[in-house]
Amino acid sequence: MTVARLLLALDRSTEDRLLPDIVQYGHAVLARVSGAGELLAALDRTEADVALVSAGRATLSAAVVRACDEHGVRVIALAVTDQDRRNAAGLGLLDVIDATADWAGIEAVIEAGVVIPLRVTERASSLAAPARGTVIAVWGPSGAPGRTTLAINVAAEIAAAGHTVALVDVDSYGGGVAPALGMLDESPGFAAACRLAGTGSLTRPELERIAQRYTSPRGAFWVLTGIGRPSRWPELSGERVSKTIEVVRNWVDYVVLDTGFSLESDEEISSDLFAPRRNAATLTTLRSADHVVACGLADPVGLARFLRSWAELAEAVSTDRVSVVMNRVRPSAVGIDANRQVIAALRRFGGIHAPFLVPHDQAGADAAVLTGRTLRDAAPKSPARTGILRLVQREILPEPVAARSRGVRRMPWRRRATAL
Missing domain, CATH: 3.40.50.300 (P-loop containing nucleotide triphosphate hydrolases)
Structure with a gap:
């Protein structure tokens, strides 16, 4: 079983539902935040492995994805609505899970260890990327x-x-x-x-x-x-x-x-x-x-x-x-x-x-x-x-x-x- 250091940026009800299972599986919760600003600050002061975030625009943004990439933190998004899923897809995330899923399903994604570094907003800084495909x-x-x-x-x-x-x-x-x-x-x-x-x-x-x-x-x-x-x-x-x-x-x-x-x-x-x-x-x-x-x-x-x-x-x-x-x-x-x-x-x-x-x-x-x-x-x-x-x-x-x-x-x- 993979023991991960987690950052949680979830709504209160989802966090309260998942927290007992997170502790039972032996994971370490380094910070519990709300909103993109607090999550960016937590990335700078912690050494997390995985960020569990709400897929809504208030929490999941291009800046958050970019910062997680720079810190080597994997992002797993929990979506409530179709709009949340579209937001995550627009940022290039594949690790998107229904917010009602139990921890066993999320644990399987963490265990799989699939990291998707490609984002729509990401470019190699030293390359001249084409204006159109x-x-x-x-x-x-x-x-x-x-x-x-x-x-x-x-x-x-x-x-x-x-x-x-x-x-x-x-x-x-x-x-x-x-x-x-x-x-x-x-x-x-x-x-x-x-x-x-x-x-x-x-x-x-x-x-x-x-x-x-x-x-x-x-x-x-x-x-x-x-x-x-x-x-x-x-x-x-x-x-x-x-x-x-x-x-x-x-x-x-x-x-x-x-x-x-x-x-x-x-x-x-x-x-x-x-x-x-x-x-x-x-x-x-x-x-x-x-x-x-x-x-x-x-x-x-x-x-x-x-x-x-x-x-x-x-x-x-x-x-x-x-x-x-x-x-x-x-x-x-x-x-x-x-x-x-x-x-x-x-x-x-x-x-x-x-x-x-x-x-x-x-x-x-x-x-x-x-x-x-x-x-x-x-x-x-x-x-x-x-x-x-x-x-x-x-x-x-x-x-x-x-x-x-x-x-x-x-x-x-x-x-x-x-x-x-």
């Missing part, structure tokens, strides 16, 4: 090159840097994000968002209602799950997808989109110009993205598939906003000095001069899939996870303001090849 599309050809795994872990690393993130499964051939993270996908969140966007009723509260949340000690993010049955692809029309992306990018700092593989233009194979297009979701996503991460599998078959599709991708988007990532680089598939051979093949046959190489780590990938977690949580020392982190730091996140050089423009296809 940045959209990142993760694409790869057929043959399971690791699109979903890469998208999940890119989202996790961006979130761990202190940004709010939404991971969206846009694959019209069947979503893989939900099963990879151990989430229920009976009601696909992205399809629901598209339906709401089609009627002009997709709002931030609706997104928070239909999205699921991946929780982590560092790197929590929102998830809009994909369609479970491929037959549902007509729900993901190009217009709906475009509208949904625009709403989501104004909801969070970064939107990571796990796309489908096919870049085939449906109009060329259909005589009905008004019929739904199966690949419209993927093509719309790529055109809407600020940055595209194109991934391939680092073996002879995967390289051939990637290079054949590279020309199609170059027709769909400008390659100056594309980062190329080759997954599962290993000598057993491409021979001695695998990094050099993969780099040489991409340069010779695709004109790609700066690929990112992610080493093969079967143990780490298996641990992540088995537990339904990200590599950061399941295998933090994984070389694959370290490689993805470097990709995020070098290509996606803004550089620290102080480190930027004036008048220097980086040429994306002339930087040194990077082995991750």
